[in-house]
Amino acid sequence: xxxxxxxxxxxxxxxxxxxxxxxxxxxxxxxxxxxxxxxxxxxxxxxxxxxxxxxxxxxxxxxxxxxxxxxxxxxxxxxxxxxxxxxxxxxxxxxxxxxxxxxxxxxxxxxxxxxxxxxxxxxxxxxxxxxxxxxxxxxxxxxxxxxxxxxxxxxxxxxxxxxxxxxxxxxxxxxxxxxxxxxxxxxxxxxxxxxxxxxxxxxxxxxxxxxxxxxxxxxxxxxxxxxxxxxxxxxxxxxxxxxxxxxxxxxxxxxxxxxxxxxxxxxxxxxxxxxxxxxxxxxxxxxxxxxxxxxxxxxxxxxxxxxxxxxxxxxxxxxxxxxxxxxxxx
Ligand code: CUA
Numbered sequence: 001x002x003x004x005x006x007x008x009x010x011x012x013x014x015x016x017x018x019x020x021x022x023x024x025x026x027x028x029x030x031x032x033x034x035x036x037x038x039x040x041x042x043x044x045x046x047x048x049x050x051x052x053x054x055x056x057x058x059x060x061x062x063x064x065x066x067x068x069x070x071x072x073x074x075x076x077x078x079x080x081x082x083x084x085x086x087x088x089x090x091x092x093x094x095x096x097x098x099x100x101x102x103x104x105x106x107x108x109x110x111x112x113x114x115x116x117x118x119x120x121x122x123x124x125x126x127x128x129x130x131x132x133x134x135x136x137x138x139x140x141x142x143x144x145x146x147x148x149x150x151x152x153x154x155x156x157x158x159x160x161x162x163x164x165x166x167x168x169x170x171x172x173x174x175x176x177x178x179x180x181x182x183x184x185x186x187x188x189x190x191x192x193x194x195x196x197x198x199x200x201x202x203x204x205x206x207x208x209x210x211x212x213x214x215x216x217x218x219x220x221x222x223x224x225x226x227x228x229x230x231x232x233x234x235x236x237x238x239x240x241x242x243x244x245x246x247x248x249x250x251x252x253x254x255x256x257x258x259x260x261x262x263x264x265x266x267x268x269x270x271x272x273x274x275x276x277x278x279x280x281x282x283x284x285x286x287x288x289x290x291x292x293x294x295x296x297x298x299x300x301x302x303x304x305x306x307x308x309x310x311x312x313x314x315x316x317x318x319x320x321x322x323x324x325x326x327x328x329x330x
Pocket of ligand 1: 194
């Protein structure tokens with residue numbers, strides 16, 4: 001399966017943090033948000049110009065001009081009726097746009113994303129809302145199809161945001177919010193938590209990979225095949241085998257799940273496909289041997305107070321073995 005524009009530069013571009021590409025929409029829902037933004041900018045610019053003009057007249061205008069423009073009528077119209085009217089129209093328009101961005105038509109791909117300190121649990125759902133397969137910190141979607149995402153939180157309030165593909169939606173403990181995304185072009189899109197959720201909030205990113213529909217179908221079939229018992233790939237060499245043993249001996253399975261193995265922990269990110277993920281540490285690092293080793297050995301230095309302890313006592317060979325095992329999990 002060909003990865004859509006999965007070059008290092010597109011990942012780097014997707015992950016480069018600031019400023020978020022808020023005026024560069026790549027799908028119909030982000031287009032809507034961008035249109036609203038431009039209308040707001042145009043209106044506030046017009047209002048600012050009018051206020052400046054009124055101020056100028058008040059300070060420097062001739063008595064005759066002030067008499068002609070002044071009086072109760074001006075205050076009534078431009079201080080009350082016009083602003084209230086503009087705000088009301090904007091509210092009505094915004095609500096109509098928003099309703100279109102969350103309404104379910106029935107042809108959408110369904111997903112659920114759960115916010116966690118500081119990572120994202122990703123579930124692919126069937127039409128009835130039941131999980132079919134799971135992942136973490138990376139969403140794979142087909143180009144041209146809307147995706148409805150149920151947003152939940154497992155601890156504090158987070159906010160899910162992919163600037164190029166859609167609006168922003170809070171994840172609030174105890175409730176389910178909904179957001180629609182759609183990509184019109186294959187590629188890698190960066191996402192970011194947009195609600196302060198703790199010290200490492202700014203390091204809570206993720207990646208959306210948009211595939212051409214046929215590519216996405218192949219991707220999905222491969223993912224579904226990995227859900228079967230004993231579907232985990234066999235160790236390809238001794239290092240991977242050692243890593244797999246270490247993973248078991250160190251108790252990693254208490255928190256992490258790897259489909260097709262005995263590892264069924266759910267409190268940490270699902271590792272079934274970690275070897276094929278574009279990023280590591282929830283959208284903050286490229287995924288390679290070096291960053292895997294760094295993360296396993298001392299994730300606390302990379303993302304302070306994340307829930308994975310640092311394993312500083314591991315030897316270099318052990319870290320390599322664990323990283324090799326992670327790389328083998330495609
Ligand atoms: Cu999660 Cu900010």
